[in-house]
Amino acid sequence: MASFLERVIQVKRKEIREDRDYIAELERLIQERAKFFDFVSALKNCRTKIIAEVKKASPSMGRIREVKPSQQAKLYESAGAVAISVLTDREFFNGSLEDLREVREAVSVPVLRKDFIIHKVQVLEAKAYGADTLLLIVRILSPRELGELISFSRELGLEPLVEVFSLEEAKVALDHGATVIGINNRDLDTLKVDINLTKELAPKIKELGAKFVIAESGIETREQIEELTGYNVDAFLVGTSLMKSEDPYAKLKELLGFGCRK
Numbered sequence: 001m002a003s004f005l006e007r008v009i010q011v012k013r014k015e016i017r018e019d020r021d022y023i024a025e026l027e028r029l030i031q032e033r034a035k036f037f038d039f040v041s042a043l044k045n046c047r048t049k050i051i052a053e054v055k056k057a058s059p060s061m062g063r064i065r066e067v068k069p070s071q072q073a074k075l076y077e078s079a080g081a082v083a084i085s086v087l088t089d090r091e092f093f094n095g096s097l098e099d100l101r102e103v104r105e106a107v108s109v110p111v112l113r114k115d116f117i118i119h120k121v122q123v124l125e126a127k128a129y130g131a132d133t134l135l136l137i138v139r140i141l142s143p144r145e146l147g148e149l150i151s152f153s154r155e156l157g158l159e160p161l162v163e164v165f166s167l168e169e170a171k172v173a174l175d176h177g178a179t180v181i182g183i184n185n186r187d188l189d190t191l192k193v194d195i196n197l198t199k200e201l202a203p204k205i206k207e208l209g210a211k212f213v214i215a216e217s218g219i220e221t222r223e224q225i226e227e228l229t230g231y232n233v234d235a236f237l238v239g240t241s242l243m244k245s246e247d248p249y250a251k252l253k254e255l256l257g258f259g260c261r262k
């Protein structure tokens with residue numbers, strides 16, 4: 001049986017559209033884009049930085065909660081999220097590019113396109129539908145593809161969040177010019193979460209020269225955030241614990257704590 005990531009790549013390959021009309025439509029949308037928010041500046045904020053995720057379903061949880069993406073994103077913004085992540089994958093996360101557009105129109109903080117990006121057309125889509133940054137996963141790309149997608153994202157003004165699961169992958173990412181590195185605590189084969197991965201890798205990745213390190217997945221408590229902050233983590237990507245909460249505004253406030261920590 002194909003692994004989860006192999007199935008994802010099969011789906012993405014079928015979804016990607018390269019026809020001229022579609023590319024022209026994306027380029028038109030990019031020309032018309034009015035708002036742009038700087039992801040890297042948002043990461044320089046001195047308080048706890050949380051990228052809050054709109055995630056209606058996932059392979060590990062199944063259906064989490066059916067929400068209106070714009071409403072959930074507005075709650076996140078008002079509670080103090082520095083950016084909003086939007087899952088755009090339909091097959092495994094029940095998301096869409098329309099969700100991304102809806103969130104972009106609703107908030108005034110940077111928006112991340114969270115998907116399995118393997119082709120330049122998906123980068124164009126991210127920009128056209130309002131993303132200010134996008135996720136690139138080292139594990140599903142060859143080093144050459146990673147380098148090309150980082151460069152192409154930057155040409156469009158998008159500084160990518162480059163996701164790694166090991167020090168070796170972090171070295172590949174940094175060698176190809178990545179500045180924002182995400183450590184995913186969720187093993188994408190077993191889907192199990194272990195935040196010790198961030199504790200092990202974050203200080204080493206910072207030492208290798210990463211400007212920003214983001215801890216991704218499995219974050220549920222303020223205590224975890226305080227603990228991980230001690231390991232040189234700059235920001236946190238949080239989805240499930242916010243989506244599961246009956247009161248995502250209060251939950252995000254609780255995770256954020258108060259004040260500036262330099």
Ligand SMILES: O=C(O)c1ccccc1NCC(=O)[C@H](O)[C@H](O)COP(=O)(O)O
Nearest residue numbers: 058059060216217218219237238239240
């Ligand atoms: O969330 C999943 O089940 C999942 C499974 C396979 C690949 C990726 C997956 N999640 C993507 C993410 O990276 C998370 O949505 C993000 O880090 C937030 O994690 P969490 O707070 O644990 O929802």
